[in-house]
Amino acid sequence: MDIIEPMAMTIKEAANGLKNKLFSCEELVRASLGQINKFDKQINAFVAVCEKEAIREAKEIDIKISKREILGPLAGIPFSAKDVFCTKGIRTTACSNILNNFIPPYDATAIKRLKDAGAILIGKTNHDAFGFGSSTENSDFQVTKNPWNQNKVAGGSSGGSAAAVSAGMGLFSIAEDTGGSIRQPACFCGVSGIKVTYGRVSRYGVIAYGSSLDTIGVIAKTIDDTAAVLNIIAGKDPYDATTLNEAPADYLEHIDNGIADLVIGIPEEYFISGMDKEMETAIKEAIKEFERLGAKIKPISLPYTKYAIPAYYLSGISEVSANLARYDGIRFGFSDSEAKTIEEVYQLSRAKGFGPEVKRRIILGTYALSAGYYDAYYKKAQQIRKLIKNDFEKAFSEVNIIAAPVSPFPAFNIGEKTDDPLKMWLADIFTVTANPAGIPALAIPCGFSEDDLPLGMQLIGPLLSEQLLFRAGYSYQMATNWNKNKPKL
């Protein structure tokens, strides 16, 4: 079993190991489950572990291997999913008490595609309830700790997914990014994460946050692993009418072609005063690395960046107030048995089922959409959204992709920002720009702080440029190998 080192092993290595019978799928899955059993009491990455089902599925894969059946690149690979993905027969909570007892009768499309490809779900990961947060501290169940330093947050909202991948609990995780929920935790935990073009991956069966902003993506240890998983889940889905008609590219094709042909833009607005110095230095070093790899570097400006946070949050909370109306205590989820009238069923179930950040966002969103305020808040935000998109379109007429920090600082202390919701919102300053514009962005580890916290950069590209982002990210990864550093658990 020593041959399986769950913290270091990549999907590519695991698939080769299975193919060459260096170990069985059951051994591979047990190694991931072993990491959970050993370390998740401290890390709190998982809200559910499906040990029995995972081992049963692993045995089925082992039978297929023994029969020499041809298997796909993800066959037998253990993975986790953020607890917003509906999983048939497995409790799915959005990490909120209002869905504490919800057992979906169907699989989300992304889950179904991964299962059909033979990947093995080992558990559901923790996150801020409904994705509302940047640290997992808004989960109704537990706070996920950063594997690199357990006094620090793992980031959010998909903190459980990033911590799980970093700690070797599964080889990848699928998650959701509405304003940075994949990229920021990936950055804080020293792993890679892709936020895709809006509509590239089906949202069917994924618990909604802001439907015009929500995207489904991947967190993994390497850029090529991230690309390999996206290859399976991307594409049109008849169950999600917003999925794009364009056939997805093969994200591994051309990945090692280098970047000598690229012009990379550096936006001045992403280097703000008050930003962490080590983070700034790491990004500037990464830019030099891109130059050494042959890319041209060009300073650019995205002038509406500073308005992205208010515009993003106004759009987000408005959609939240509509999307979360479905939690009414009637068809599924928590229903307060003390309620005497239907009005009380709504009012009390939602009062007891939702945590403070969820209530705050629903109430603010209701306000922003209410008569007399709609033009000043929601409509204004949609106009700013147009200006943000224009910023990017102009930039992409001059450069191929943009390089920028994921976050102004590395992982912060648990409890540091929980008293002030606005302070938590501001943590998303560099990630919230991609979602209103619908464009993809790839988070990549780019160094470490003096006290050994991961630092991260994001590459942002035009609509449907994921293949290009993976190529640039892979080139950087192969030159720097930051991804090979592992936390000490």
Next chain:
Amino acid sequence: MSDKLSEDKVKYIARLARIKISDEEATVFKNQMSSILDFVSSLNSIDTSNIETLSRTTELVNVFREDEIKPSLTKEEALLNAPNRYQNYFKTKPVLGEK
């Protein structure tokens, strides 16, 4: 955007959103929401009079499909999570005739 929020206003909006909140929550939310609304009011400084709105980023409109019958959830599956049911129905408190 300069309207000041009051506890009563917060309670009123919460009622519209069908969330019962306590007096303490109303006070906390009033303060937090006021600072958030102050913050987002920075958008007022931008002249958007000639800017169109963007509420979605794809060009897709009217995605049609054939109206074919395909397998779907059984009644039992669809009712699996119902807090209260009567035969093959979701059961609720009376909607009409409520005070």
